[in-house]
Amino acid sequence: MTQRTLAFPFLLVTALALPAAAADKLHLYNWNNYIAPETVKRFEAECKCEVVQTYYSDNEELLAKLAAGAKGYDVLVPTGNTVEALIKGGQLQPLDRAKLPNLKNVDPAYLDTAWDPGNKYSVPYAMSTTILGYNDAKMKELGLPTDTWAVIFDPKHLARVKGRVTVLDSSAELFAAAFKYLGYPANDVDEKHWREAADLIKKAKPYWAAFNASSYIKELTVGNIWLVHGYSNDIFQANQDAQAAGRKFRIVQGMPKEGAVLAVDNMVIHKSAPRPDLAHRFINFMLDGKNSAELTNLIGSGNPNLDAAKYIQPELKALPAVFPPKDVAAKLEQLNELNAAQRRLRNRLWTEIKAAR
Amino acid sequence: MSARRDSRWERWAVTGPPLAYLVVFFAVPTLIMVMASFRSPGDFGGLAPLVGADGRLDLTLESYARLFEDTVYLEVFAKSVVYALVTTLACLMLAYPLAVLIAQSPRRYRDLLLLLVILPFWSNFLIRVYAWMIILGPNAALAQAVNGVLAAFGAEPVPLLFSSFAVLVCLVYVHLPFMVLPLYANLEKHDRALLDAAQDLGANAWQRFWRITFPLSLPGVYAGAALVFIPALGIFAIPDILGGPNDSLIGNLIKQQFLETRDWPFGSVLSIVLTVAALSLAGLAAWVGRRGGAEIARA
Amino acid sequence: MRSRKVALWTAAGIAYAFLYLPLAIVVVYSFNDSRLNAEWVGFTLDWYRKLAGNDEMIAAAGNSLAIALVASLVSTVLGTMAGVAMHRYRLRVLPILVLAPIAIPEILMGVALLIFFVMLNFTLGLVSVALAHIAFCIGFVAIVVRSRLAGMDESLIEAARDCGATPWQAFARVTLPLIMPGVIAGALMAFTLSIDDFVITFFTAGAGTVTLPLQIYSMIKIAVTPEVNAVSTLLMLLTLVLIVVAARLSPSLLRTE
Numbered sequence: 001m002t003q004r005t006l007a008f009p010f011l012l013v014t015a016l017a018l019p020a021a022a023a024d025k026l027h028l029y030n031w032n033n034y035i036a037p038e039t040v041k042r043f044e045a046e047c048k049c050e051v052v053q054t055y056y057s058d059n060e061e062l063l064a065k066l067a068a069g070a071k072g073y074d075v076l077v078p079t080g081n082t083v084e085a086l087i088k089g090g091q092l093q094p095l096d097r098a099k100l101p102n103l104k105n106v107d108p109a110y111l112d113t114a115w116d117p118g119n120k121y122s123v124p125y126a127m128s129t130t131i132l133g134y135n136d137a138k139m140k141e142l143g144l145p146t147d148t149w150a151v152i153f154d155p156k157h158l159a160r161v162k163g164r165v166t167v168l169d170s171s172a173e174l175f176a177a178a179f180k181y182l183g184y185p186a187n188d189v190d191e192k193h194w195r196e197a198a199d200l201i202k203k204a205k206p207y208w209a210a211f212n213a214s215s216y217i218k219e220l221t222v223g224n225i226w227l228v229h230g231y232s233n234d235i236f237q238a239n240q241d242a243q244a245a246g247r248k249f250r251i252v253q254g255m256p257k258e259g260a261v262l263a264v265d266n267m268v269i270h271k272s273a274p275r276p277d278l279a280h281r282f283i284n285f286m287l288d289g290k291n292s293a294e295l296t297n298l299i300g301s302g303n304p305n306l307d308a309a310k311y312i313q314p315e316l317k318a319l320p321a322v323f324p325p326k327d328v329a330a331k332l333e334q335l336n337e338l339n340a341a342q343r344r345l346r347n348r349l350w351t352e353i354k355a356a357r
Numbered sequence: 358m359s360a361r362r363d364s365r366w367e368r369w370a371v372t373g374p375p376l377a378y379l380v381v382f383f384a385v386p387t388l389i390m391v392m393a394s395f396r397s398p399g400d401f402g403g404l405a406p407l408v409g410a411d412g413r414l415d416l417t418l419e420s421y422a423r424l425f426e427d428t429v430y431l432e433v434f435a436k437s438v439v440y441a442l443v444t445t446l447a448c449l450m451l452a453y454p455l456a457v458l459i460a461q462s463p464r465r466y467r468d469l470l471l472l473l474v475i476l477p478f479w480s481n482f483l484i485r486v487y488a489w490m491i492i493l494g495p496n497a498a499l500a501q502a503v504n505g506v507l508a509a510f511g512a513e514p515v516p517l518l519f520s521s522f523a524v525l526v527c528l529v530y531v532h533l534p535f536m537v538l539p540l541y542a543n544l545e546k547h548d549r550a551l552l553d554a555a556q557d558l559g560a561n562a563w564q565r566f567w568r569i570t571f572p573l574s575l576p577g578v579y580a581g582a583a584l585v586f587i588p589a590l591g592i593f594a595i596p597d598i599l600g601g602p603n604d605s606l607i608g609n610l611i612k613q614q615f616l617e618t619r620d621w622p623f624g625s626v627l628s629i630v631l632t633v634a635a636l637s638l639a640g641l642a643a644w645v646g647r648r649g650g651a652e653i654a655r656a
Numbered sequence: 657m658r659s660r661k662v663a664l665w666t667a668a669g670i671a672y673a674f675l676y677l678p679l680a681i682v683v684v685y686s687f688n689d690s691r692l693n694a695e696w697v698g699f700t701l702d703w704y705r706k707l708a709g710n711d712e713m714i715a716a717a718g719n720s721l722a723i724a725l726v727a728s729l730v731s732t733v734l735g736t737m738a739g740v741a742m743h744r745y746r747l748r749v750l751p752i753l754v755l756a757p758i759a760i761p762e763i764l765m766g767v768a769l770l771i772f773f774v775m776l777n778f779t780l781g782l783v784s785v786a787l788a789h790i791a792f793c794i795g796f797v798a799i800v801v802r803s804r805l806a807g808m809d810e811s812l813i814e815a816a817r818d819c820g821a822t823p824w825q826a827f828a829r830v831t832l833p834l835i836m837p838g839v840i841a842g843a844l845m846a847f848t849l850s851i852d853d854f855v856i857t858f859f860t861a862g863a864g865t866v867t868l869p870l871q872i873y874s875m876i877k878i879a880v881t882p883e884v885n886a887v888s889t890l891l892m893l894l895t896l897v898l899i900v901v902a903a904r905l906s907p908s909l910l911r912t913e
Contacts, residue, residue: 027863032874052864053712055874060616065859067403068767069774072863085401163516169597171617205602210519214876215490215598222694224495224518234878241879245690245697340398340620347618354605355429367823372750375738375794379753382791386768387760451674454667468903472896473672477679478848479895480888481872483880487693488678533675534848538841542804545837562660573807580803584758584796591761611761621767628764635759636752
């Protein structure tokens with residue numbers, strides 16, 4: 001190649017590798033689309049800094065990367081049980097309460113968890129539930145119940161909706177749903193119950209279209225899939241998209257009466273965060289009701305911030321999957337961490353389920 | 358062989374840089390993870406400390422033993438081999454005419470035709486897979502046509518999406534350029550004079566292909582097959598996105614070990630087995646190819 | 657003769673159609689008036705407009721392009737050397753080191769490289785990603801170059817050496833033009849692999865480094881909006897233009913005469 005064509009890539013790389021103008025930077029490692037762009041801009045204006053966002057799409061990806069030693073991140077947004085793993089793995093630094101006056105806005109029901117007593121390391125950010133999502137026209141047509149896990153586990157119901165159901169490709173979530181259906185706690189660690197749940201899943205598997213956590217929402221919204229085991233945020237978005245596309249059905253969140261998994265995502269600070277000062281400012285900023293509400297209004301996520309209530313759209317507050325009333329909230333459980341032996345058993349059963357015909 | 362004339366310096370000048378690069382940026386990191394296969398998983402992720410609480414090295418063959426504890430791992434592995442083989446054969450059948458066409462085109466069109474083959478693959482993988490979900494969707498033209506035909510025979514409709522068929526179609530799609538390019542690189546150097554001479558001697562089209570073109574293209578076939586089969590063995594994203602409930606492959610299993618189960622040692626074990634198996638199969642195919650090629654040359 | 661040509665063109669045509677049908681959908685859907693990549697709703701240029709204002713996505717695309725250019729360049733050079741070496745000499749270690757990165761599951765290699773970089777206290781960023789990409793691209797180039805050399809007439813090189821050419825001259829003037837289609841094929845494959853890599857990039861990217869696949873895959877669980885179709889379409893066009901321009905600027909090198 002000529003000198004000119006050789007120079008171009010090198011110049012490009014050098015230009016990109018040179019450090020940007022020495023602005024204050026906050027490195028936020030978050031889920032994609034899990035903070036409203038306006039909120040970020042407002043924070044940048046207020047702190048006169050730049051928020052550099054990188055993304056992950058799975059708690060486990062975050063854990064694997066940090067376990068291998070990655071650094072450079074300030075604020076992370078892991079889900080409850082992942083926070084437990086991070087704390088026990090020594091990956092977080094304690095929060096300085098003095099810098100977080102807005103912490104008083106958070107609903108005490110979500111503070112002081114078993115794995116982070118006194119909220120030494122984490123503060124709640126947003127929540128979602130893992131529930132049923134369905135195409136209301138089709139479910140009515142088929143006469144299927146939509147308020148029980150039986151509709152995805154019981155062959156009696158499944159026979160009518162064969163090939164049009166997907167479940168999450170997550171052993172933790174699916175086993176938890178199976179436990180709830182069988183009447184056990186979602187965090188059951190009894191091996192007998194694990195095997196019982198595995199058998200239940202194997203019996204239902206032939207009726208399911210797929211184990212899917214990545215494209216099921218698309219298919220639900222278009223009408224190819226009629227019933228899913230999925231996250232409340234995604235199902236909310238699916239309905240918004242369906243209405244925007246002018247479809248003749250609605251996508252509805254179905255909260256099963258047996259209960260479901262609650263996932264609370266938290267803001268934490270990595271132990272080797274380059275800018276803990278900015279990190280604290282950011283966390284305090286996000287604990288303000290107005291800022292916190294913006295995410296809820298954007299994606300329909302649950303909100304543990306009491307001060308945010310007055311900024312949230314009323315139709316969202318009416319959704320039991322997003323703002324569960326007391327009787328529903330009593331049946332929601334957050335998932336706990338398992339130890340290595342329990343994870344091995346779960347993976348062993350999961351592999352058998354996936355390989356079973 | 359001119360190799361004999363090459364001085365030691367020449368040999369090192371050519372072999373040295375790639376060898377050095379791969380040793381530093383591949384062999385050393387991989388050895389770290391091979392070591393990990395003898396360690397225990399950390400309680401909350403990663404690996405348990407190398408030196409245990411009692412001051413002794415915490416090394417174990419436990420993860421290797423698990424491999425044989427149950428046939429399920431071998432079953433998943435066997436299924437992956439089948440999928441990879443089918444993908445390779447399908448790629449070969451689709452790629453060969455394409456490579457021949459490009460190799461035989463006038464020089465001024467050749468580069469363009471080649472670029473046209475690879476151009477779609479500079480778009481993002483995910484949206485290409487999503488495009489296949491649209492094509493294979495139950496309400497799209499293809500599914501309607503297939504199920505219409507099946508209905509005419511009184512058979513049950515089959516889902517095209519979330520099935521092994523969808524996974525295979527997508528596997529072939531994603532790997533096709535890696536079969537076309539090596540085949541083209543080989544076919545391009547074939548001397549038309551050989552084929553013309555054979556034709557003058559009375560060989561028909563099929564004979565010309567089978568006795569001349571194909572044997573000469575074998576190195577390209579093997580290169581393409583290696584560059585399709587080996588990566589296809591380890592794939593996990595395609596079954597995740599559009600696979601059915603029975604399409605879990607060894608790549609998915611390995612990913613689960615590193616993510617959901619956080620069992621890095623067992624993930625390393627599975628990876629090592631996969632790598633050794635893939636390299637052995639490639640070596641075996643190359644050996645067979647050398648023998649077979651010699652026989653065809655003798656015939 | 658004619659019927660054989662027709663058969664060839666038909667078979668090749670089917671292959672091209674297979675390659676381009678999904679791409680056509682990708683491009684067409686970049687104009688789709690729906691957030692989801694699932695069904696056609698209506699025409700709009702909104703996604704291109706959104707993309708123009710999406711600094712993050714554009715920066716990510718730029719990073720991907722830069723890394724791919726560097727990685728494919730370096731891996732083509734190293735891979736060609738490896739391919740030539742494997743053809744000429746009876747080597748034992750290099751063939752394994754060349755083939756193994758292709759076989760090894762990406763997630764293992766990604767985690768391994770991350771641990772390695774952390775051990776060396778090497779700052780993660782664009783450079784660490786490029787280094788990782790080069791490692792797995794070398795094999796693809798080497799294998800194609802070696803297969804191109806298979807059965808190559810050594811007498812040409814002998815003749816050149818007999819005429820007094822230095823080893824470098826023999827390589828540059830005789831070998832290289834002969835293997836050029838293989839080198840180009842390898843370079844194209846390396847570029848393609850690098851620009852679309854996710855797993856290894858995920859683990860070796862720094863805290864502020866985003867490439868296009870990292871950006872897009874993180875949307876996998878929510879919705880991969882047609883903005884991604886738009887950026888992909890533009891990136892494809894841009895790369896095509898770059899390559900055509902490069903080919904025009906150095907015609908002598910890329911021609912096989």
